[in-house]
Amino acid sequence: MSWLDLPSGTPFGPANLPLGVFSPAGDDRRRTGVAIGDLVLDLAAATGDPVHATGTLNAFLARGPRAWAELRAQLTGWVTDPAHRGAVEPHLHPRDGVALHLPVEVADYVDFYSSRHHAENLGRILRPGTPPLSPNWRHLPIGYHGRAGSVAVSGTAVVRPHGQSQTRDEPPVFGPTQRLDLEAEVGFVVGAGSAPGTPVPVSAFPDHVFGVCLVNDWSARDLQAWEYQPLGPFLSKSFLTSVSPWVVPLAALAAARVPAPERDPEPLPYLRDDDHPWGLDLALEVRVNGHLVSCPPFGCTYWTGAQQLAHLTVNGAALRTGDLYASGTVSGPAPDQWGSLVELSWGGRQPLPLPDGTARTFLEDGDVVTITATAPGTDGSRIGLGEVTGRVEPARC
Amino acid sequence: MSWLDLPSGTPFGPANLPLGVFSPAGDDRRRTGVAIGDLVLDLAAATGDPVHATGTLNAFLARGPRAWAELRAQLTGWVTDPAHRGAVEPHLHPRDGVALHLPVEVADYVDFYSSRHHAENLGRILRPGTPPLSPNWRHLPIGYHGRAGSVAVSGTAVVRPHGQSQTRDEPPVFGPTQRLDLEAEVGFVVGAGSAPGTPVPVSAFPDHVFGVCLVNDWSARDLQAWEYQPLGPFLSKSFLTSVSPWVVPLAALAAARVPAPERDPEPLPYLRDDDHPWGLDLALEVRVNGHLVSCPPFGCTYWTGAQQLAHLTVNGAALRTGDLYASGTVSGPAPDQWGSLVELSWGGRQPLPLPDGTARTFLEDGDVVTITATAPGTDGSRIGLGEVTGRVEPARC
Structure with missing residues (x-):
């Protein structure tokens, strides 16, 4: 359940929370986002963590599974607890208006x-x-x-x-x-x-x-x-x-x-x-x-x-x-x-x-x-x- | 011919000038070097160009063939013309005292x-x-x-x-x-x-x-x-x-x-x-x-x-x-x-x-x-x- 107005049957519900790299309309800067319903949450802006402004997921992924779990718990809280609405809502972008980029710099x-x-x-x-x-x-x-x-x-x-x-x-x-x-x-x-x-x-x-x-x-x-x-x-x-x-x-x-x-x-x-x-x-x-x-x-x-x-x-x-x-x-x-x-x-x-x-x-x-x-x-x-x-x-x- | 005292028959004479990445004894910082005789010339220090302090050759190589030719011409001048002795000599390290690293970050x-x-x-x-x-x-x-x-x-x-x-x-x-x-x-x-x-x-x-x-x-x-x-x-x-x-x-x-x-x-x-x-x-x-x-x-x-x-x-x-x-x-x-x-x-x-x-x-x-x-x-x-x-x-x- 989410306080967000999510489309019925969306593949990007609160149990998914996939990560990607996007740039908003009219802004070339790439940052990490999470897809939720028809929206993308800007993690660079919402968390203030510069790791999400590097333009690929690599630097965040390199932190390892504990950091992945911590972020996931935080995001789950954000999208399910209405108390976070004020902090989250300003950083949401319509998904169909953003440009999506290669999420990781591929090593091998x-x-x-x-x-x-x-x-x-x-x-x-x-x-x-x-x-x-x-x-x-x-x-x-x-x-x-x-x-x-x-x-x-x-x-x-x-x-x-x-x-x-x-x-x-x-x-x-x-x-x-x-x-x-x-x-x-x-x-x-x-x-x-x-x-x-x-x-x-x-x-x-x-x-x-x-x-x-x-x-x-x-x-x-x-x-x-x-x-x-x-x-x-x-x-x-x-x-x-x-x-x-x-x-x-x-x-x-x-x-x-x-x-x-x-x-x-x-x-x-x-x-x-x-x-x-x-x-x-x-x-x-x-x-x-x-x-x-x-x-x-x-x-x-x-x-x-x-x-x-x-x-x-x-x-x-x-x-x-x-x-x-x-x-x-x-x-x-x-x-x-x-x-x-x-x-x-x-x-x-x-x-x-x-x-x-x-x-x-x-x-x-x-x-x-x-x-x-x-x-x-x-x-x-x-x-x-x-x-x-x-x-x-x-x-x- | 070089003003440097090069070993007879050295494979690293003035006609070679190969590039690599090294760190001097007692210093972990990696920088670009050129091998000359039994020595390594620190290009980061000698040129003052930060591209040679990145720890791989990639950033310099990305500049393309004109930059490669310009550096080579400069290096050839340095090792052949005694006028450059004062500027070059302080940045030479004995080759057997340096650590050599992977010269390029390999893409594919x-x-x-x-x-x-x-x-x-x-x-x-x-x-x-x-x-x-x-x-x-x-x-x-x-x-x-x-x-x-x-x-x-x-x-x-x-x-x-x-x-x-x-x-x-x-x-x-x-x-x-x-x-x-x-x-x-x-x-x-x-x-x-x-x-x-x-x-x-x-x-x-x-x-x-x-x-x-x-x-x-x-x-x-x-x-x-x-x-x-x-x-x-x-x-x-x-x-x-x-x-x-x-x-x-x-x-x-x-x-x-x-x-x-x-x-x-x-x-x-x-x-x-x-x-x-x-x-x-x-x-x-x-x-x-x-x-x-x-x-x-x-x-x-x-x-x-x-x-x-x-x-x-x-x-x-x-x-x-x-x-x-x-x-x-x-x-x-x-x-x-x-x-x-x-x-x-x-x-x-x-x-x-x-x-x-x-x-x-x-x-x-x-x-x-x-x-x-x-x-x-x-x-x-x-x-x-x-x-x-x-x-x-x-x-x-």
């Missing part, structure tokens, strides 16, 4: 591949006749490093990238990608770093990860097919990765925790999570030009964010504030739960019909892709992760 | 795979009976993103990492790597960034890249073999990448430029470099516990740093100040020119004898690996890139 960006249904689909599409999962897949969360400098906030234009592609035994050709795809993913934002040489166990996940966002890991499938052997995806992914502007704290997702799917075989000890289940019941929705094309359920993801973090650091790699790692494309078992067009069009062989009478194999210039997600909140409401959106622009000459 | 780190001899050796070792090069190799500089947060300055301890490995059809096991390897590489430091969506042509290489350093991309071969399909190396590389502390400006390497090897087939237009040959005649030396084990010649690398940069950005990915990209392991055609132990021991099957009576397949605890390089200087001297070194420490429990 890692992308995992942890949806079994997605990995199996890709295996069947790309390597028919062989086992759909590589032998290592059920033993470790496969991942790779992406380009941190190409991570941008929702709304950034998706300029169709150029690159090399090759078909059959023809020489490769250079030109705009013909197979531009979306990937619906969930991202984890590292707040508190770790020392080199000190693995982070599964149990310490909430000591380091502040919260989650939505990620669209735009992909050029034709570039990827030609370049990825033997060292993995490179230019097919590095032109743009879009993230939602609001980072939902793990603390807001307590009611969304679910057991992860059964793992077979049992993981090695450093990946066991029986006492630390971090499956998250996030309901994703993917829209192309406003048409719902998929509802990927994040809860069935094979490896959780806690296991991904344990794996990422088990070799002694340090975490830094601002590290971002993403789940990999989220796909459920059913065809209307697949989180990429390469799956939804089965490798481009079965165009996906849209309600407007058109069909898609891959993205066309002008297409707008929007990914949203909701989750059960701790107060019985459904909270939202907001959206990550982007419009495809033609290749530049 | 990319590792290429551009030595044909190395790639062919790896193909023959890992995939016998198939063509040693993947079909894409001669069409594009294969590369992947590494972990920027794990890039550390020479001298950082190399703690043997843990991870999963697997042999034959046995279940994978977890433990310290048994196949810890070195990779002798050359790194390129991006000074001036670029805008998203704007590819950097081969011709613009010196407008963006400030200089070069040495890189040891430590690798755990057993972890790599198990994890790398289908998305490339991850934990096998992300525990540590060591770089030399001195960044040698491209301007110091004008006499080291050589034509690159002939490319067959002719590269696609965006990779053609006939008018911009950036082969570099750098003579690398790799030592294990002081014993010379390899002399990789960088000049025979198939794809140059200029081509790597053009490829890296051709999809519109932006450059940022502090981006670091490395050549990949440098290997020449002869066995004593191979830049990794997996090649020198042919996959661990032929131990490499050392003059001390021992032999190595892969690195043992306590081993010290040092990579150095020299190049022809513009004044007829040989200039040096300094060294990147590291000692292997036992795995931590």
